[in-house]
Amino acid sequence: MMLGPIGFAAPWLLLALAALPILWIILxxxxxxxxxxxFPGVALMLDLKDEDSVTDRTPWWLLLLRMLAVAAVIIGxxxxxxxxxxxxxxxxxxxxxxxxxxxxxxxxxxNAQIAVIDGLLAEAGRAGRPAAVxxxxxxxxxxxxxxxxxxxxxxxxxxxxWSATPEMLDEAAGLLGDAAFETRWFSDGLMHxxxxxxxxxxxxxxxxxxxxxxRPILALKPATLADGLVNLEALRAQSGPTxxxxxxxxxxxPAGVPRVLASLPMTFGEGExxxxxxxxxxxxxxxxxxxFKIAGQDHAGAVTLGDDGLKRxxxxxxxxxxxxxxxELLSPLHYLEQALIPTADLLDGALMxxxxxxxxxxxxxxxATLSGAEQAALLDWxxxxxxxxxxxxxxxxxxxxxxxEEAPLMPVRLRVGGRTVxxxxxxxxxxxxxxxxxxxxxxxxxxxxxxxxxxxVMAQPDPVLAERVIAQLTDGTPLVTRKRIGAGQVVLFxxxxxxxxSSLPLSGLFVxxxxxxxxxxxxxxxxxxxxxNTTWQPVAVLDGFGALNDAGxxxxxxxxxxxxxxxxxxxxxxxxxxxxxxxxxxxxxxETTLAPMAWPARIPVExxxxxxxxxxxxxxxxxxxxLLVADIAASLALSGRLWPVRATAAxxxxxxxFGAPGGAKAQDDARAILATSEVVLAHVITGNAALDDAARAxxxxxxxxxxxRTSIEPAAPISVNLETDDLAFYPILYWPITPDQPTPSAEAxxxxxxxxxxxxxxxxDTRDADVAGFGASSPNGVRLQRLxxxxxxxxxxxxxxxxxxxRAFYLLTDFPGRHAGRPVWVEAAPPDAERIEGMPFRNxxxxxxxxxxxxxxxASAWAVNDRGDPLFPVGxxxxxxxxxxxxxxxGVNLVMHVLTGNYKSDQVHVPALLDRLGx
Numbered sequence: 001m002m003l004g005p006i007g008f009a010a011p012w013l014l015l016a017l018a019a020l021p022i023l024w025i026i027l028x029x030x031x032x033x034x035x036x037x038x039f040p041g042v043a044l045m046l047d048l049k050d051e052d053s054v055t056d057r058t059p060w061w062l063l064l065l066r067m068l069a070v071a072a073v074i075i076g077x078x079x080x081x082x083x084x085x086x087x088x089x090x091x092x093x094x095x096x097x098x099x100x101x102x103x104x105x106x107x108x109x110x111n112a113q114i115a116v117i118d119g120l121l122a123e124a125g126r127a128g129r130p131a132a133v134x135x136x137x138x139x140x141x142x143x144x145x146x147x148x149x150x151x152x153x154x155x156x157x158x159x160x161x162w163s164a165t166p167e168m169l170d171e172a173a174g175l176l177g178d179a180a181f182e183t184r185w186f187s188d189g190l191m192h193x194x195x196x197x198x199x200x201x202x203x204x205x206x207x208x209x210x211x212x213x214x215r216p217i218l219a220l221k222p223a224t225l226a227d228g229l230v231n232l233e234a235l236r237a238q239s240g241p242t243x244x245x246x247x248x249x250x251x252x253x254p255a256g257v258p259r260v261l262a263s264l265p266m267t268f269g270e271g272e273x274x275x276x277x278x279x280x281x282x283x284x285x286x287x288x289x290x291x292f293k294i295a296g297q298d299h300a301g302a303v304t305l306g307d308d309g310l311k312r313x314x315x316x317x318x319x320x321x322x323x324x325x326x327x328e329l330l331s332p333l334h335y336l337e338q339a340l341i342p343t344a345d346l347l348d349g350a351l352m353x354x355x356x357x358x359x360x361x362x363x364x365x366x367x368a369t370l371s372g373a374e375q376a377a378l379l380d381w382x383x384x385x386x387x388x389x390x391x392x393x394x395x396x397x398x399x400x401x402x403x404x405e406e407a408p409l410m411p412v413r414l415r416v417g418g419r420t421v422x423x424x425x426x427x428x429x430x431x432x433x434x435x436x437x438x439x440x441x442x443x444x445x446x447x448x449x450x451x452x453x454x455x456x457v458m459a460q461p462d463p464v465l466a467e468r469v470i471a472q473l474t475d476g477t478p479l480v481t482r483k484r485i486g487a488g489q490v491v492l493f494x495x496x497x498x499x500x501x502s503s504l505p506l507s508g509l510f511v512x513x514x515x516x517x518x519x520x521x522x523x524x525x526x527x528x529x530x531x532x533n534t535t536w537q538p539v540a541v542l543d544g545f546g547a548l549n550d551a552g553x554x555x556x557x558x559x560x561x562x563x564x565x566x567x568x569x570x571x572x573x574x575x576x577x578x579x580x581x582x583x584x585x586x587x588x589x590x591e592t593t594l595a596p597m598a599w600p601a602r603i604p605v606e607x608x609x610x611x612x613x614x615x616x617x618x619x620x621x622x623x624x625x626x627l628l629v630a631d632i633a634a635s636l637a638l639s640g641r642l643w644p645v646r647a648t649a650a651x652x653x654x655x656x657x658f659g660a661p662g663g664a665k666a667q668d669d670a671r672a673i674l675a676t677s678e679v680v681l682a683h684v685i686t687g688n689a690a691l692d693d694a695a696r697a698x699x700x701x702x703x704x705x706x707x708x709r710t711s712i713e714p715a716a717p718i719s720v721n722l723e724t725d726d727l728a729f730y731p732i733l734y735w736p737i738t739p740d741q742p743t744p745s746a747e748a749x750x751x752x753x754x755x756x757x758x759x760x761x762x763x764x765d766t767r768d769a770d771v772a773g774f775g776a777s778s779p780n781g782v783r784l785q786r787l788x789x790x791x792x793x794x795x796x797x798x799x800x801x802x803x804x805x806x807r808a809f810y811l812l813t814d815f816p817g818r819h820a821g822r823p824v825w826v827e828a829a830p831p832d833a834e835r836i837e838g839m840p841f842r843n844x845x846x847x848x849x850x851x852x853x854x855x856x857x858x859a860s861a862w863a864v865n866d867r868g869d870p871l872f873p874v875g876x877x878x879x880x881x882x883x884x885x886x887x888x889x890x891g892v893n894l895v896m897h898v899l900t901g902n903y904k905s906d907q908v909h910v911p912a913l914l915d916r917l918g919x
Contacts, residue, residue: 006080006616013078020067062634069627076620094206095144095181096124096131100157103137104587105188107159107299107544109213112608113186114154116211120184121147121154132181133157136164138569139172143740144181149687153742155723159544161300161587162567166194173201183208189217190237191595199603210605212597218245218294219301219588225310227342229278232292232304234266236273237594243268246295249279251288261285263295273594287311291548303546305575305584313518315340315361316347316354332365332393332497335505339514355381361518362386365497366393368401370409379408383486387518390490391497392457403460411468411483411492413460430454431473433504440470441516442480448507453479455501456494471513480513487579491517518581534559534579541574542587543746548574552753552792569786672729678715679899682730683859685719686741692719695736697871698859702891704868710809712895722748727755731898734859737766739779741787749790756792756850761898764788766855769822780855793851797828805852808896810889817856817887818874824854848901852894861887 098117100106106113117133124131125147132142133150137160164172169192183202189212202208217237224231232247249262262285266275281289289310294302317340319332340346344361347354351370354362355377362378367390370378382388388409390396402410430452436442459465459478470491471480482491495501504510536559538551557571562583565571573587599605681703683695699717706712720733722744727733733755744752756762766780799805799815803826806812815824827849861884863871874884 006082010077010079013074016074017071020071062631065627065631065634069624069631072620072624072627076617076624078617080616080620082614082616094129095179096120096129096147097142097144097181097183097202098131098133098150099183099185099202100133100135101137101164101186101188102135102157102159102544103163103188103190104159104161104300104544104546105163105190105217106186107546108215108217108297109608110159110545112213113211114157116608117184117186118151118154121151125151134172134175135160136168136172137162139164139168139175141175142177145740152687156742156745156748158746159299160569161542161544161546161573163188163190163192164194165566165568166192168568169194169198173198176201176205178205180206182206184211185209186211187597189213189597191597195597199600208603210599210603211608212605213608216240217301217594217596218297219592219594220247220292220294220304221588221592222304222584222586222590223292223306223310224590225343229280230286230289230310231276231278232264232266233277234268234275234294235588235592235594236268237596239271239273240268242270245275247277247292248295249281249289249292251285251290253288258290261288293546298545300542300544300546300573300587303542303548304586304588305542305548305573307575307584308581309583313344313361314347314357314359315344315363316349316351316357316359317363317365318351318354318367319365332391333363334498335510336363336365336497339511352377358386360387361389363389363391363497365391366395368395368399375409379485382409382488382490385487387488388490389517390492392492392494392501393496397457406462408485409490411481411490412465412478413462415458415460431475431477433479434472434474434476436471442471442513445509445512445516448509451503451507451509453495453502453504455496459494531559531562536562536576536578536583538572539575539577539582541572552790553794554789672726676729679712680715680730681717681732681734681895682720683717683734683736685721686736686738688738688741691736691738694863694871695734695859697863697865699734699862701862701864701868701870702888702895704864705862705888706892706895710892710896712899714895722752727751727760728758731759731761732895733760733762735762735764736857736859737764737780737784737787739783741783743787753790753792759848760850761848761894762851763858763894764851764853765817765858766853767819767857767860769817769819769855769857784853788851791851795828796825796851796853798823799826800829803829804897804901805849805890805893808893808900810893812886812889812893814886815854815856815890816861816883817854817858817890818860818872819856820883822855824852824856826852848898856887858887858891862891 098120100113121131129147130144131147131150132144133153134140134142135157183206185199185202185208187210199208219235221233221235230249234245234247236243244265244267247264247266248260249264250258251261253259253261262279262281264277264279266277268275289306291303291305293304317333317336337346347357347359351362351374358381362381378388390410396414401407402412402414403416406413432449432452433447435447436445453473456473456477456479459469459481465478465481468481468483469478470482472478478494480491480493482489495504497505499505535556537556538554540548541551541554542548551574554572557565557576559578561571562576562578562585567573567585567587571585573585575582575584681699683692683699685692686695696717696719703714703717706714718730720727720730752762764784766778766784768778768780771778801813805815805824805826814820860872861874865871870884874880874887875882
């Protein structure tokens with residue numbers, strides 16, 4: 001029933017309000033009216049005053065106070081709700097599916113979305129409807145549970161820094177099942193390929209309602225560098241009125257502090273969806289840039305990361321002969337200067353003078369012979385990642401460089417003399433360039449017909465010559481060769497850098513070839529040949545809100561996928577380090593276009609400004625209690641019994657009733673005091689009540705064994721909520737894994753990584769050793785991989801025979817729980833750990849493994865009830881009890897290991913200590 005903006009879950013209770021007049025009559029009659037008697041001696045008592053006088057009837061205001069208290073109780077029990085949802089809007093029987101795009105575009109109003117979702121789940125909980133939440137950025141089968149359980153997981157949800165691909169949308173459609181349900185689709189407001197198929201699948205199972213934010217979507221394309229200017233382009237999904245935005249350039253100042261180094265105003269014209277701007281910065285400042293961001297937009301699409309493509313290359317050019325006075329066009333460096341001045345910073349000086357400046361590229365034009373010091377310094381610079389570009393010429397052709405054996409700074413051996421074509425003593429007509437092969441950096445460049453070669457230095461046939469040729473003439477002779485040297489490379493053009501031997505420097509192809517070699521700039525992305533068989537390691541990755549975070553232990557990405565594969569859980573946007581450069585994968589690419597989502601007319605679309613439901617029952621019941629306290633105080637005052645002491649007691653009572661907020665803090669302090677004064681074992685709350693009870697009982701059973709057999713006397717175990725509790729108090733966390741376990745929030749992962757880095761130990765138990773081997777072959781294993789991905793976990797290995805876990809208290813060779821047979825994984829030993837002669841184990845470091853991973857369900861083997869009886873069976877007969885005993889021994893070793901470290905490894909030092917003591 002609705003009364004204005006207030007609805008009632010139990011409106012029939014409001015009928016009790018009709019009894020209020022009866023209550024008025026009853027209260028009016030208490031106390032009863034006095035009987036009047038005339039007595040002659042009353043005149044003697046006229047001046048007497050009774051200090052304990054009592055009123056003859058209840059005052060009207062006290063009656064009103066009591067009636068208001070009773071009315072508040074009646075209305076509060078009727079379940080009043082402010083801004084309730086109209087019961088006719090939903091199918092009260094079907095389950096509720098909350099479908100989230102949760103892409104980068106959803107981050108702009110993420111908190112508003114979560115508020116609306118919380119309201120929908122609250123309504124479903126009151127109606128007894130099960131609910132499920134599905135995220136399209138990483139779809140999983142919808143798990144319909146009590147709505148309240150999903151409400152507790154909402155803080156752990158976060159937008160992804162990518163958008164759902166058509167494959168993800170098709171996968172989500174295949175996971176829906178056949179049952180009927182109502183869908184609430186929280187859209188990011190953008191059109192994505194594959195949505196129509198998913199929408200059709202959802203409508204086949206029940207009504208669909210879309211929710212979208214009305215706020216415009218802004219995005220920023222990757223920055224480009226041209227003519228010394230940083231060019232930026234912003235996008236918006238819908239055209240509209242003129243709008244101005246500010247793009248901030250972020251980077252590190254000379255002290256290494258992140259700051260806004262520059263700002264660029266940009267304007268969307270009326271009816272336009274794009275805005276362009278250019279930022280002019282000196283090379284020193286441009287080299288410090290890390291990212292660009294649209295001010296006021298907190299999502300990953302408003303951020304574009306900078307990489308090596310924004311840095312102008314520093315190029316040092318050295319010629320083997322002086323420029324001819326008055327013959328500038330014949331200068332060995334003239335055409336190189338014309339090609340590089342617009343895009344690179346040129347350095348002048350001798351070779352040994354420019355090397356300390358650490359240029360990106362050094363060009364040697366017809367430089368044949370280098371001194372020993374020059375060659376050694378240049379070779380070291382190249383090995384560290386430099387690009388040495390050499391051009392042939394008369395000096396090189398006439399020298400003995402790289403003749404009998406390959407010179408360190410030459411890519412191939414050279415034949416004596418050169419080759420001249422087209423002259424009186426020629427070998428034929430001038431030669432043209434052959435098409436560039438697919439595995440070369442020049443693949444795809446068109447060759448002008450007027451480019452020809454009249455002279456060149458010839459390469460000596462060699463077994464490695466074919467793999468080093470990256471450009472050749474039509475007769476098969478090499479034109480450009482390349483060789484890797486450490487992290488750098490040396491490239492040789494077998495013709496001159498001017499037009500003496502070829503017309504190549506006169507053509508635009510010459511500039512394009514320099515760009516492909518990353519000489520003139522680093523804008524061009526790596527080619528297919530460079531990406532093949534390479535691995536790119538993430539350095540920093542973006543989250544959905546546009547924050548740049550350390551990549552931690554994220555795995556590397558294959559070079560074939562780094563540029564072409566769509567973003568997703570296994571390829572996050574961020575900065576990646578490759579063999580010889582650093583590239584950025586941004587959320588928005590140069591080809592991205594934004595199109596608003598166009599919902600069919602049959603789909604109702606709601607915004608995110610939905611009035612939040614507010615249950616009023618608790619407030620009314622609290623108000624009734626306050627009115628009753630006021631009634632008690634008023635009654636005592638009217639009867640003359642309200643003494644100061646009693647008034648103080650009543651006030652303290654009222655404060656005791658309504659001053660509960662400090663109790664939570666006191667409870668937290670009590671937990672902290674307990675955890676720091678005693679050894680406390682803790683387990684992570686999973687949301688599965690039965691599993692959490694089993695974990696707590698298991699740690700209690702392990703605590704009993706530790707108390708009986710060791711000097712450790714642990715207190716009662718504690719259940720830990722990763723979102724709210726401090727983890728620093730607990731030496732060990734037992735974390736059982738379930739397939740539907742909620743993902744912790746970003747703040748919880750920060751606490752977990754701090755816990756691991758500061759000596760804590762987490763025991764991950766997938767509890768599936770009876771059905772799966774180690775790996776992702778079970779739902780629990782798959783879930784563990786996703787839960788542990790953001791954690792800073794070191795390399796792992798199965799427990800070796802000489803690990804401290806095998807001898808911390810008991811000598812063990814196996815670590816069974818309720819199940820047996822699956823290997824247990826711990827931190828891998830250092831590569832330099834060696835076994836000392838005469839010792840049964842290696843000299844390992846003194847650290848404690850931060851994680852132990854297994855699937856043997858140890859908590860069930862340890863679990864006992866209040867009487868100490870086992871709660872779960874383990875095996876059969878004597879063999880089963882022996883397995884339970886080994887499980888207890890493993891638990892004792894585990895606790896001993898985390899509390900004492902690898903102290904037993906120090907026994908390898910006993911012989912040296914005894915020797916020093918003269919024993």
